[in-house]
Amino acid sequence: MPLLSLRGVSRDFDVSRPWLDRALEHEPRRFLRAVDGVDLDVNPGETLALVGESGSGKSTLARLIVGLYAPTSGAVSFSGRRMQMIFQDPYASLNPRWRVRDIIAEPMRVLQTKKEVSDLLRQVGLAPEDAERYPHEFSGGQRQRVSIARALAGEPDLLVCDEPTSALDVSVQAQILNLMIDLQRRLGLTYVFISHNLAVVSQVADRVGVMYLGRIVEVASAKALFSHPRHPYTRMLLDAVPDLELSGRPRTPVAGEVPNPLDPPPGCPFNPRCPHANERCRTEKPAFIDGVACHAVAEGRI
Amino acid sequence: MTLEVKGLKVEFPSRRGTLTALDDVSFSIQRGEVLGVVGESGAGKSLTGLAIIGLLEPPGRIAAGEIWLEGRRIDNLPPEEMRRVRGRRIGVVFQDPLTSLNPLFTIGQQLEETILTHLPLGRAAARDRALSLLSEVGIPAPEARYDSYPHQFSGGMRQRVVIALAIAAEPVLLIADEPTTALDVSIQAQIIELLKRLARERGTAVMLITHDMGVIAETSQRVAVMYAGRVVEIGPVHEVIRAPLHPYTAGLMGSIPKIGIEKKRLVQIDGAMPRLNAIPPGCAFNPRCPKRFDRCLAERPDPLAVGARAAACWLHAAP
Amino acid sequence: MVAATLTLLCIAGALFAPWIAPQNPFDPASLNLNEAFHRPGSPGYPLGSDDQGRDLFSTILYGARISLGVGLASVLFALLLGVSLGLVSGYAGGRIDAFIMRVADVQLSFPAILIALLVDGVARVSLPGVVQGSIAIPVLILSIGVSGWVQYARTVRGLTLVEREKEYVQAARVIGRRPLAIMVAHVLPNVLGPVLVIATIHIATAIITEATLSFLGVGVPPTEPSLGTLIRVGNDFLFSGEWWIALFPGCALVILVLSINLLGDWLRDALNPKLR
Incomplete structure (x- = not known):
């Protein structure tokens, strides 16, 4: 049984202008569909990564999972005890006026969990003395460790991580990723890991979901996705990753940019940039079949 | 060197x-x-x-x-x-394309201004040069986008404009x-x-x-x-x-x-x-x-x- | 440095009036009408005496104490009202926010002094005469406070809108803390800095408002004169030659307000980490 499951989850944001302006100019209300009909299962003990570019809705989806946003339609069901979240910006995710001790102790007080602040600090690679310090006395990587300690204080079985390393330097990123892998092994945690960086994802994920304009276009095991990407968008993303191996592989130049989510193209959202798009792709939204939402794949064209 | x-x-x-x-x-x-x-x-x-x-x-x-x-x-x-x-x-391109462009002028105006400051060209020649720069950095239909303001461009397009500005004076x-x-x-x-x-x-x-x-x-x-x-x-x-x-x-x-x-x-x-x-x-x-x-x-x-x-x-x- | 000394001296003078002043001007037993209208510099009356025979120096010290007290209390009241409304407005958003901010807009289109006069007037009419004397000062504090909450509410709302989006607030929501707890424990400490600076400067404004109201005769009763009351009393004698009764309290008011403003400037610089 999955630990977390999403069925047809959508979320709209009201981006209309103020009521008076609308009334004066006879404008309708406008909605931005940030997440569009997402179905997703997360199994206990695995790391499910969600990748996508800006505007793909991955951060909104993370917030829908932990309940910071309510879904406009669809349902999120969670069969575990508790989830916690780790945020992207280590400079904004800790209250600057609180001591580290109070930051880490807050979930214990609210959720009545029994943990020791000094144990938690040691678990994330900090010293127990650090409890008396304020966030500004730490580097970005250390703050992210404090964030992780706070999340662990709530005794979660699911951790939703929204770009936890994208604000960090490479060597610090490696430290944090390693810490997360170690913690998962030791505590049997389940991760939903949001990132725009495919290389980071391939390092931590068991399964990967690729998002484009609010929809999941492909889900597969990390191994399968990185060796045999199926959706044209996944292929394009993989192709765009700078090549450190210096293999000199030819790169197909990627055309175009992500369309404005306020005005998504009809049919498949990827059709304006897709080399395989045909008439059907331009008019009909592809259904999510067998791990991928693409007419060309379904028809066996690619 | x-x-x-x-x-x-x-x-x-x-x-x-x-x-x-x-x-x-x-x-x-x-x-x-x-x-x-x-x-x-x-x-x-x-x-x-x-x-x-x-x-x-x-x-x-x-x-x-x-x-x-x-x-x-x-x-x-x-x-x-x-x-x-x-x-x-020396031309310079910074990280954030939005802050490198003046939001109050069209990209055409900004390019022309830079060209006129550094090269001995007239208005018309500067405009021609600006247009060829825009197509060189890969902006589709430069004629049509010439009078657009920076906020009407996406991030990638803005960075192209910034690069065009940086190389304007060769x-x-x-x-x-x-x-x-x-x-x-x-x-x-x-x-x-x-x-x-x-x-x-x-x-x-x-x-x-x-x-x-x-x-x-x-x-x-x-x-x-x-x-x-x-x-x-x-x-x-x-x-x-x-x-x-x-x-x-x-x-x-x-x-x-x-x-x-x-x-x-x-x-x-x-x-x-x-x-x-x-x-x-x-x-x-x-x-x-x-x-x-x-x-x-x-x-x-x-x-x-x-x-x-x-x-x-x-x-x-x-x- | 000079400013700091002057400020301290002023505030100390006002606070410790009962111990510094040669005479208690509120004690009817010590008053002697024969001693009225002493010129400044007369023995025992360094700044002269007023029409009741009160020593002007003592009266000013006591008056400054009341002015400062009323100023502080009304700012505290405005602060409490404005900060809570601003927090709720910024954090809750939507209709609550729109309502509070429209009320604020409406109030801003009237001069503060008019609001204070209005509140004061309503309170006077609706309360029986007997009670009026004893509650004159609380009513004054209330009316000045109500006239000044808007700028706190607006500042706090703006800052709250920024803080609310920060991830530490979202983290607290994920933990499951209630909105009120988040507002008080997380947002409030992070928006308070700028508000405190406004508050110090607002004390000066509140003292002037109090003086204006008292000068107009709707403020502090003459039995417990504040600086404004003293100036009003002095005004009656300004053209009959007893200029000192109005002038000295006026000077005291200017110095008090000036020194509080200096204090506010200093506090602003001290709280700004960029200048440290």
Whole structure:
């Protein structure tokens, strides 16, 4: 049984202008569909990564999972005890006026969990003395460790991580990723890991979901996705990753940019940039079949 | 040689003593070459760029060293003359394309203005040139977008406009400071292609500052690795990536996640780069170095000379 | 440095009036009508005496104490009202926010002094005469406070809108803390800095408002004169030659307000980490 499951989850944001302006100019209300009909299962003990570019809705989806946003339609069901979240910006995710001790102790007080602040600090690679310090006395990587300690204080079985390393330097990123892998092994945690960086994802994920304009276009095991990407968008993303191996592989130049989510193209959202798009792709939204939402794949064209 | 930097030292005098932000930095860039400058935040890579274009924030100042552009020394020019060099001979692209453009003018106006300031052209000729620049940096239908304002462009398109502005006066050197960091992966690849093409076709020397080794691997011929205000290793990209000499470079390469590798721990360098006011004696990397020995604690490795394939590390010192 | 000394001297003078002043001007037993209208410099009356025979120096010290007290209390009241409404407005958003901010807009289109007069007037009419004397000062505090909450509410709302989006607030929501707890424990400490600076400067404004109201005769009763009341009393004698009764309290008011403003400037610089 999955630990977390999403069925047809959508979320709209009201981006209309103020009521008076609308009334004066006879404008309708406008909605931005940030997440569009997402179905997703997360199994206990695995790391499910969600990748996508800006505007793909991955951060909104993370917030829908932990309940910071309510879904406009669809349902999120969670069969575990508790989830916690780790945020992207280590400079904004800790209250600057609180001591580290109070930051880490807050979930214990609210959720009545029994943990020791000094144990938690040691678990994330900090010293127990650090409890008396304020966030500004730490580097970005250390703050992210404090964030992780706070999340662990709530005794979660699911951790939703929204770009936890994208604000960090490479060597610090490696430290944090390693810490997360170690913690998962030791505590049997389940991760939903949001990132725009495919290389980071391939390092931590068991399964990967690729998002484009609010929809999941492909889900597969990390191994399968990185060796045999199926959706044209996944292929394009993989192709765009700078090549450190210096293999000199030819790169197909990627055309175009992500369309404005306020005005998504009809049919498949990827059709304006897709080399395989045909008439059907331009008019009909592809259904999510067998791990991928693409007419060309379904028809066996690619 | 388009650019030569020799023994550059930048200091920030403060109440609590003088901070040395750059120490004995030397490198050179040839015509048509892309030199990648890589390092973590605070390593001094952006500062090196600012020192070259003469835009150090006071009280920062060049305390020692020389900067030569096409055989002319430019680090001691009077501000007025330096300003002319900056627009005409050196183009600059910063990380955030939105703040590099004036939101109140159309991109056409901004391009024309730059061209007219630096080149002896009339209005009509400047407009023609602006249009050809826009198509050169890959903006589709430049005629139609000429009178658009920056906010009507997407991030990737804006960065193209910024690059068009930077090369408007046909500079011999282009300094690009994290030009792809604010962009999505797919757009990033497009901008990398553009920079490579500019170097190849126009013979512009490009100094590409970034924290992303992947971008450098795709773009540059040579790479300089910076750590705590010093160049610790320099050489052809292939050699530095495949066989890094300096333990810091080796650690950095190991900590970069790579696609296709099974889920596993990365090589990691423990600790963090020292702050400028707490750089340890000897080699700046010694507290984090897995291979340090006595000499590293006491003596600073010799700074790298211009043009060498070398690492500032006692492991690789000439006997 | 000079400013700091002057400020301290002023505030100390006002606070410790009962111990410094040669005479207690509120004690009817010590008053002697024969001693009225002493010129400044007369023995025992360094700044002269007023029409009741009260020593002007003592009266000013006591008056400054009341002015300062009323100023402080009304700012505290405005602060409490404004900060809570601003927090709720910024954090809750939507209709609550729109309502509070429209009320604020409406109030801003009237001069503060008019609001204070209105509140004061309503309170006077609706309360029986007997009670009026004893509650004159609380009513005054209330009316000045109500006239001044808007700028706190607006500042706090703006800052709250920024803080609310920060990830530490979202983290607290994920933990499951209630909105009120988040507002008080997380947001409030992070928006208070700028508000305190406004508050110090507002004390000066509040003292002037109090003086104006008292001068108009709707403020502090003459039995417990504040600086404004003293100026009003003095005004009656201004053209009959007893100029000192109005002039000295006026000077005291200027110095008091000036020194509080200086204090506010200093506090602003001290709280600004960029200038440290």
